[in-house]
Amino acid sequence: MPQQIDPRIKRQFLSEVFQPAIMTWNRLEGRPRTADFDRSLRAEVRDPLWMLCRQWQVGEFKGEDAGSAIKAKVQVTTARINRYAGRSGQAIGYHDRLPLETGVEREPVHFDLMTRAQVGRHWFKLLTRIGDHRAVYLTKYGFEDPLAGSEKEVLLRSDRKAWQTLEALKNRVVDGKRLLEAIRSDKHKTWLAGVISDELEQAAILGAAGQLSQWFDRVYSQPTALDDAAWANEYLEYQFACAAPADEAGEKQTVLLAEQYYQGHLDWYAFNLDADPEARLPDKEGAEIRAATLKVEDPISFIPNAIEFGGMPNVRWWEFEDRKTDFGNLRPSTSDLGTLMLMEFGLIYGNDWSLVPYVLEVGTLCEVLGVVVTDVFGVPTLVRAAADTAGADQERWGLYNLNTSTADRIDRRLFLPPTTPRVLESTPLEQVILTRDEMANMVWGIERIIPGSVSGGVDGNEAATDLESYLLAQAARPDATGLLDTGSAIRYRLGTRVPENWIPFIAVHNPGSNREIRLQRAAMPRLIPGAAEIVVEPRGAILRPGLDEEPPQTYFVNDEEVTRAGVVATRSYQRTRWRDGKVYTWLGRRKQTGRGQGSSGIAYDRIEPVVKDEA
Numbered sequence: 246m247p248q249q250i251d252p253r254i255k256r257q258f259l260s261e262v263f264q265p266a267i268m269t270w271n272r273l274e275g276r277p278r279t280a281d282f283d284r285s286l287r288a289e290v291r292d293p294l295w296m297l298c299r300q301w302q303v304g305e306f307k308g309e310d311a312g313s314a315i316k317a318k319v320q321v322t323t324a325r326i327n328r329y330a331g332r333s334g335q336a337i338g339y340h341d342r343l344p345l346e347t348g349v350e351r352e353p354v355h356f357d358l359m360t361r362a363q364v365g366r367h368w369f370k371l372l373t374r375i376g377d378h379r380a381v382y383l384t385k386y387g388f389e390d391p392l393a394g395s396e397k398e399v400l401l402r403s404d405r406k407a408w409q410t411l412e413a414l415k416n417r418v419v420d421g422k423r424l425l426e427a428i429r430s431d432k433h434k435t436w437l438a439g440v441i442s443d444e445l446e447q448a449a450i451l452g453a454a455g456q457l458s459q460w461f462d463r464v465y466s467q468p469t470a471l472d473d474a475a476w477a478n479e480y481l482e483y484q485f486a487c488a489a490p491a492d493e494a495g496e497k498q499t500v501l502l503a504e505q506y507y508q509g510h511l512d513w514y515a516f517n518l519d520a521d522p523e524a525r526l527p528d529k530e531g532a533e534i535r536a537a538t539l540k541v542e543d544p545i546s547f548i549p550n551a552i553e554f555g556g557m558p559n560v561r562w563w564e565f566e567d568r569k570t571d572f573g574n575l576r577p578s579t580s581d582l583g584t585l586m587l588m589e590f591g592l593i594y595g596n597d598w599s600l601v602p603y604v605l606e607v608g609t610l611c612e613v614l615g616v617v618v619t620d621v622f623g624v625p626t627l628v629r630a631a632a633d634t635a636g637a638d639q640e641r642w643g644l645y646n647l648n649t650s651t652a653d654r655i656d657r658r659l660f661l662p663p664t665t666p667r668v669l670e671s672t673p674l675e676q677v678i679l680t681r682d683e684m685a686n687m688v689w690g691i692e693r694i695i696p697g698s699v700s701g702g703v704d705g706n707e708a709a710t711d712l713e714s715y716l717l718a719q720a721a722r723p724d725a726t727g728l729l730d731t732g733s734a735i736r737y738r739l740g741t742r743v744p745e746n747w748i749p750f751i752a753v754h755n756p757g758s759n760r761e762i763r764l765q766r767a768a769m770p771r772l773i774p775g776a777a778e779i780v781v782e783p784r785g786a787i788l789r790p791g792l793d794e795e796p797p798q799t800y801f802v803n804d805e806e807v808t809r810a811g812v813v814a815t816r817s818y819q820r821t822r823w824r825d826g827k828v829y830t831w832l833g834r835r836k837q838t839g840r841g842q843g844s845s846g847i848a849y850d851r852i853e854p855v856v857k858d859e860a
Contacts, residue, residue, distance in 0.1 A: 312620030317601045320544040320614045324499065325606065326663075327537040328488040328526050331473025336488060336526035338534040341608040341663040344823055346511040347466055349475050349485055349503075350833030354465045355674060355786075356422040358410050359700035361388075364421020364461060371453040378450070381440060386419040386427065396779070400698070403715035404708070407698035425461060428454045466831040471532055478790060479763070479803050481679075481814055481836045482507040487516070488526045489610045495538040499610060500524045501647070501660065509819075509835035511664045518649045518656055541614075549599035549618070556591060607824070608663035630657050671818040674702045674832070675785040679750075679802070680811040680843040688750040688764050688807055689845055695746065695784045705746035708784070712745060716773045733855060740849040742772050745781045747845055748788055750802065764807065766800035787814050787834070811839025 290296065300306060328336035329348060339348070354360065372378055388411060391397040402408050427433040433454060441447050468474075475485040483506040491497035500519035508515075528534060556570020572592055577584035605611055616628040645659055676694040681687075692705040750764040766788060768780035782797055783789040790798050806812060813836070820830045 312622045312624065314549045314599055314618050315621050316546060316619040317549050317599075318544050318546045318617045318619075319601060319603055320542060321603065321611050322539055322541050322614060323605065323609050323611045324489040324491070324539045325537050325608050326487045326489040326501070326610065327535045328498070328528075330486045330488075330526050330529075331475045332477060332484055333473040333529075334486070334526065335473065335529035335532075336486075336534070337471045337473075337529050337532040339487065340535055341606075342823075342825070343466075344665050344821060344829060345487075345608070345663045346665070346668070346833070347819075347821070347829050347831050348472070349483055349506070349511065350819065351466050351468055351831035352474070352476070352786075352833075353467055354832055355696050357697060357700050358407065358414065361421040362414055362418050364425060364457070365418040367460060368419060368421065368424060368453075368457050371456055372450070375449045375453060376446065378441075382419050382424075383416055385436065385440075386424045387416060388414045388418070388420050399715070400712065400784070403712040404698050405711075410699050425458065428458055464830065466829045471529060476834060479801050479806070480505075481802065481806055481812060483834075486519075486526060490537050490539050493539050493541075495536065497523070498525045499658075500526060501610070507834075507836035509670070509833070510668070511662060513645065513647070513660045513662055516647060516660055516662070518647045518658075520649060545603070547601045547603075549601055552598040552600050554591075605661050607661055609661050610658055611661070612658040665821040665823065667821070669820045671820075672701065673815045673817045675787055675816040676702070677785065677787045677814045678811060678839060678843075679807045679814070680839055680841075681807060681809060682843055682845050682847075684844055685847050687845075688802075689743075689843060690748040690750060690766070690783070690788050691843070692746040692748065692783060692785050692788065696786070705784075706744055709745040713773065716771075735852050736855050738851045738853055740772075741847055741851065743769060743845045743847055745769075745771070746784075748781075748783050750807075752804065753801075762804050764802045764804055766802075785816070787816055808838070810841055811843070813837045813839050 325341070327339055329339040329345075330336040339345075368382070369379060372382070390411075391401055401411065424433070427436070434451060437447055437450060441450070475483045477484045482504070484504045485506075486503065487501045488498040489501070491499045500521075501516040502519055503511075503515045504517070506515045556572065570591075572588055575584060575588055577588070601616065613630070617625050618628055619625045647656055647658060647660055649656060673694050675692070675696055678691040678693055680689055680691065682689055694702040695705045695708055697703040747769070749767045749769060751767045752762045753765045755761040755763050766783075768782060771779050771781055786792055788800060790800070814834060815837070816832065816834045818830060819833045820828065822828050
């Protein structure tokens with residue numbers, strides 16, 4: 246029998262003996278037949294069918310008896326606004342040296358301790374150049390404590406930071422608010438005559454006082470004596486009007502109404518044309534109004550420029566469009582009219598538009614009388630407005646036209662308001678949330694942020710908590726009045742309390758109506774044992790116009806303005822640079838949509854157990 250070989254020896258033998266002795270590799274290399282690559286770089290297309298399809302796609306086979314626009318002549322009429330009116334409807338003069346939104350929004354500055362100290366420090370800088378009169382002014386116009394026992398003292402002492410700041414400012418700097426009020430009412434001049442006998446020194450100090458007033462007006466833009474407030478409390482919006490001359494004699498006016506401006510950025514879409522073409526703004530007594538007329542400008546010729554955008558069809562048929570804009574990836578529904586119109590414009594009419602630039606001054610109301618376009622064949626064509634064509638009432642469409650309240654009136658004028666494109670806004674000085682409380686069937690005005698006594702805005706809830714803690718600490722004194730211990734295990738509570746930054750609004754009938762209602766600001770009592778029995782008033786200017794007025798003004802808000810989502814009204818500083826380089830800083834407001842309903846947790850007629858520590 247043949248001898249069997251061990252498999253392990255067989256594998257070892259085969260692996261060592263039968264190794265390939267010769268190894269080869271292959272590589273493909275391109276060998277050009279010529280050294281000239283010009284024809285290869287042309288990327289020639291050899292498919293005639295592709296050429297024909299491409300020409301059909303871009304409309305090369307569609308014959309039109311037309312030429313390319315080579316010249317355009319435009320003539321317009323312009324009129325600059327020269328009147329402005331607040332809620333009173335009486336016009337004062339307007340000049341575009343001031344941004345329009347600044348004139349509309351600005352209101353008196355909030356004088357906190359830091360602002361008053363800032364004015365006082367600047368006064369000492371001016372006064373140092375004249376002589377050493379610091380002690381005299383500190384005695385007359387220094388910082389003073391509020392009236393003892395008054396509400397202002399309670400609010401100030403409950404804020405430890407504010408009270409410490411006031412103590413630090415005493416006998417160190419003058420109260421800028423008191424000094425400015427005295428300068429502008431001539432009380433300072435009368436007082437100065439009795440303190441300083443040198444007439445030259447008096448004149449120098451009075452000149453410095455005028456410089457202080459001018460400096461403050463440069464730093465903060467505030468309304469003048471002729472300005473009317475444009476903020477409507479019942480609507481939580483700005484309502485104002487502007488007017489421009491409507492004829493060359495300047496006798497007729499075009500009135501522009503802005504009755505729903507609250508966004509914080511003023512632009513042309515906030516304005517509507519008055520429904521009455523003969524409407525006029527009556528001039529306010531003592532107002533100086535700049536003369537202005539409707540001006541027919543000379544015709545100006547331009548070379549039209551083609552409008553371009555990403556993804557538009559190329560004019561030359563042998564070029565491909567930019568792949569970054571994928572119109573084929575848009576999948577609108579059949580009811581999405583806006584997207585369908587955009588696709589049609591981008592795919593079909595994209596290269597049919599030309600741009601004719603025309604420079605206008607800000608604050609101008611203009612109307613294009615006509616555009617004459619001349620093509621390369623020398624044929625002029627008068628381009629008319631779409632509103633002048635037959636059936637324009639049913640088919641008219643406009644993008645930048647001003648709206649009117651009457652459907653039968655078509656107006657082609659464009660308005661370029663004198664506003665700034667960008668405004669810097671500070672953190673809120675004040676913020677109020679108007680929200681509906683369905684459980685209590687009420688509306689609450691929650692002062693989320695209130696003007697601080699030191700600087701800026703502070704948290705309204707924290708301020709209310711600090712005030713309550715201060716009043717409770719005062720009530721814990723031996724002479725304070727507390728609850729009587731009658732030995733009863735229960736007690737009756739008329740109603741629960743809410744934080745003092747929650748201001749109630751109740752529904753009242755509109756005058757002359759038994760159905761329509763509006764919301765009137767009410768007040769909650771201060772239910773703190775031992776504290777003075779007073780009603781809680783708002784601490785901000787949004788819910789309490791005229792903070793220093795006594796008694797407070799009656800305040801109403803229309804019921805439809807407070808939706809189920811609520812309303813957020815904000816007051817903050819705005820800052821911008823106008824076209825002449827001047828910086829404007831003012832205090833303005835805006836309105837936004839809230840975030841839903843709220844709950845105060847208020848309840849009435851409650852029986853509660855008595856805690857012995859409270860009795």
